[in-house]
Amino acid sequence: MSDFLALAQAVYKGDIKGVKALTQNLIDSGAAADDIINKGLLGGMDIIAPKFKAGEMFVPEVLRSAKALGGGMELLQPLLGGDAAGKQAATFVIGTVVGDLHDIGKNLVRLILESAAFKVIDLGVDVPVQKFIDAIKEHKPQFLGLTALLTTTMMAIKETIDAIEAAGLRDSVKILIGGAPISQEFADEVKADAYCADAIAAKEIATQMLA
Ligand code: B12
Structure with a gap:
């Protein structure tokens, strides 16, 4: 399983510790933040959406996944800087x-x-x-x-x-x-x-x- 897929699976399972560890591993291995978000964290949401729609996943489980996803995003925040697009302090x-x-x-x-x-x-x-x-x-x-x-x-x-x-x-x-x-x-x-x-x-x- 690719590291991105493992991260997506951890989001789907609501495994907060796993999401943080896998996100950190990807960061350490030099993966691009955009890829970690799109293929990993949001990849998890792509697994969840159809299951939620089909009634195979319920609100508390999705909330746990959302929390796990947030844990990964927190780790990525410092990496996302770079272009000072809003330097006008908008x-x-x-x-x-x-x-x-x-x-x-x-x-x-x-x-x-x-x-x-x-x-x-x-x-x-x-x-x-x-x-x-x-x-x-x-x-x-x-x-x-x-x-x-x-x-x-x-x-x-x-x-x-x-x-x-x-x-x-x-x-x-x-x-x-x-x-x-x-x-x-x-x-x-x-x-x-x-x-x-x-x-x-x-x-x-x-x-x-x-x-
Ligand atoms: C996660 C989720 C939940 C979680 C929310 C957790 C949380 N903290 O957000 C929980 C479990 C609480 C939940 C509850 C409900 N949900 Co819900 N949920 C979802 C789910 C699976 C994923 C949404 C998501 O986070 N996507 C990932 C993010 C990154 O994508 P996004 O939100 O689209 O955002 C991107 C863009 O749209 C854009 N964007 C978003 N916002 C903004 C704002 C600005 C300013 C800009 C510029 C851009 C932008 O940028 C984002 C990033 O790229 C969707 C399925 C789906 N296909 O969307 C259903 C879905 C939205 N939910 C649905 C339903 C029905 C509900 C409930 C009514 C279920 C229930 N019976 O209780 C409740 C409603 C609660 C309420 N009053 O809001 C339906 C809506 C159907 C409809 N036609 O209205 C969906 C589509 C599922 C389905 N049935 O197919 N849900």
């Missing part, structure tokens, strides 16, 4: 919309943005609309990132953007949205500034917008 407020508890993708976006020197303010999960508005007023960010993973919470993205508009704050911030059910079409519909398919796209799009 502020990026991010959060998962109200009703939605998924945060693995959001946390990955945060990690990649921080590694590119963005200042990230993470409002967490299940974030009420007003909390986003308060954060825009308080932190005056250049960017706001909204995540939704459920088709039922996608509309909370629209509600959040509409409320920001109604509060007269829409022009002050670029809004980037993401999450598995989100598409470019949806982003156009809700008048977001950009749809990002993954964390690297989030970094690249935000960096381009700064330029």
